[in-house]
Amino acid sequence: MAERVMVVDDDPDHLRIVSAILEASDYEVEGAEDAEQALARVHAFQPALVLTDLRLPGMDGVELLERLQEGMDHVEVVVMTGHEDMTSAIGAMKAGAFDYVVKPIEVDALRDLVARCLKERELNLRSTREEERVEEEEVRGHKVIGRDPRMIEIFKTIGVLSRNRATVLVRGETGTGKEVIARAIHDHSLHAREPFIAVNCTALSETLLESELFGHVKGAFTGAVSSRKGYFELAGTGTIFLDEIGDTTLEFQTKLLRVLQDRTFFPVGGETARHTEARIITATHQDLESLVDEGGFREDLYFRLRVVEIVVPPLRERRGDIPELARYLLARIRKETRQGIHHISPEAMEVLTHYDWPGNVRELDNALTRASILARGVTLGPEHLRLGADGPGESWGESMGPGGEALARGQAVTHGEEGGGPDWTLDGAIARQALRVLEHTEWNKSEAARLLEISRSRLARIVDKFDLEQWRDS
Numbered sequence: 001m002a003e004r005v006m007v008v009d010d011d012p013d014h015l016r017i018v019s020a021i022l023e024a025s026d027y028e029v030e031g032a033e034d035a036e037q038a039l040a041r042v043h044a045f046q047p048a049l050v051l052t053d054l055r056l057p058g059m060d061g062v063e064l065l066e067r068l069q070e071g072m073d074h075v076e077v078v079v080m081t082g083h084e085d086m087t088s089a090i091g092a093m094k095a096g097a098f099d100y101v102v103k104p105i106e107v108d109a110l111r112d113l114v115a116r117c118l119k120e121r122e123l124n125l126r127s128t129r130e131e132e133r134v135e136e137e138e139v140r141g142h143k144v145i146g147r148d149p150r151m152i153e154i155f156k157t158i159g160v161l162s163r164n165r166a167t168v169l170v171r172g173e174t175g176t177g178k179e180v181i182a183r184a185i186h187d188h189s190l191h192a193r194e195p196f197i198a199v200n201c202t203a204l205s206e207t208l209l210e211s212e213l214f215g216h217v218k219g220a221f222t223g224a225v226s227s228r229k230g231y232f233e234l235a236g237t238g239t240i241f242l243d244e245i246g247d248t249t250l251e252f253q254t255k256l257l258r259v260l261q262d263r264t265f266f267p268v269g270g271e272t273a274r275h276t277e278a279r280i281i282t283a284t285h286q287d288l289e290s291l292v293d294e295g296g297f298r299e300d301l302y303f304r305l306r307v308v309e310i311v312v313p314p315l316r317e318r319r320g321d322i323p324e325l326a327r328y329l330l331a332r333i334r335k336e337t338r339q340g341i342h343h344i345s346p347e348a349m350e351v352l353t354h355y356d357w358p359g360n361v362r363e364l365d366n367a368l369t370r371a372s373i374l375a376r377g378v379t380l381g382p383e384h385l386r387l388g389a390d391g392p393g394e395s396w397g398e399s400m401g402p403g404g405e406a407l408a409r410g411q412a413v414t415h416g417e418e419g420g421g422p423d424w425t426l427d428g429a430i431a432r433q434a435l436r437v438l439e440h441t442e443w444n445k446s447e448a449a450r451l452l453e454i455s456r457s458r459l460a461r462i463v464d465k466f467d468l469e470q471w472r473d474s
Helices: 012-024 035-045 061-071 086-094 107-140 149-161 178-187 206-214 250-262 288-294 299-305 319-337 346-354 360-374 404-409 426-440 445-452 456-465
Strands: 004-008 028-032 049-053 076-081 099-102 168-171 196-200 239-243 279-284 308-311
Touching: 004 012, 004 035, 012 028, 012 107, 028 035, 035 049, 035 061, 049 061, 049 107, 061 076, 061 086, 076 086, 076 107, 086 099, 099 107, 149 178, 149 308, 168 178, 178 196, 178 239, 178 279, 196 206, 206 250, 250 299, 288 299, 319 346, 319 360, 346 426, 426 445, 426 456, 445 456
Parallel strands: 004 028, 004 049, 049 076, 076 099, 168 279, 168 308, 196 239, 239 279
Antiparallel strands: none
16 A cells, blocks of 8 residues: 655645655655645545645644644654745754755655655654553563464463463573563463562572572571561462573472472471462473483473473574564663664664574573664664674684684685684674575575575675685585
């Protein structure tokens, strides 16, 4: 459906010319000769953009702008004038005009202005929708983002789990969002109004972990000046989420097994058993099967925890989810940090989509937060991203995967054999990723282009630009 533009001008020749230019560019155009006529037609026409002359008989263009903002949502206004002066320009922009231009406007400049305005409007609408979604999630629970088939299966499983109290084991790499999955299970359950208590098992010593979960009696240890209820008792019929369960000791595992078997536990130092109705969800990035074989994890507990298992795929295996996830996170970050970044440029989104995200969703969140703080304006560009800067990891060549050693030997394909170190520019990242995928597909360029989600001709230009063929037999 063609975008709708209203043109308001008391000069009939200029009104006719501007309307004709826009109609030739496939916009649906409605003309008006003054502000009153525009207001009479605007609600029926519902334009996305209004181009209005500043000086009109009766109500002027700035007054029309103010009236439009009062009565219509999401309409952009550009003010045109044949008599430029500082006062009117400041007044128009202060009132909320998208832009202020001087007549006559060149044809190409007019087309570019309208296209830019409508694109900005669409980005603003998208940002508004994301903000509304974030606010909605604050009311009814955490949002799990994804359209990848594996994520859809997780959504289905969450739906099934909402009707029962089964114990759940969530597995996945660090940063994939295992706690978000656990919260979603709780938030959609019949006990969503009860507490959700998350505990990182690696952040507490064994004694403190037991005290936090099971509580303690007065005098149980130094500093226990009074008795205290633990999370299992405080949770009621809510949820206890035990993250990094694979890092716990065998002694603690024995006590947790008792909770799962008969729903009872003993406070630290106590002699009277207490009862819990809390649902238990655990998570780990560890290979529990290997731990069981090595004697580091109880086999009977393993089977008790794994009544229902959810495996969260790493972000690099669901790249199609990155744009939606990035926009959602940016909306949340904007609300938390009060930074003015509303959009992610197509170039930045391409960088985000093709990066491997060893830190998964957590690294994406951190990268967007950092970029939002450092960026200026309203759009996040590739120059604001410092991917791979969230912490220590693999060496530069190793982190590139297939093709990485060859790139490391050459420092960077864009630097050549005489290069003086890794090329951290956007060009360098594009070259590395293209070579990596080409080697993965054994130089099947059609398949490589499909994986990179670009055209084969564009891949050919990248290969030529960075002379990637030199690495084909490396």
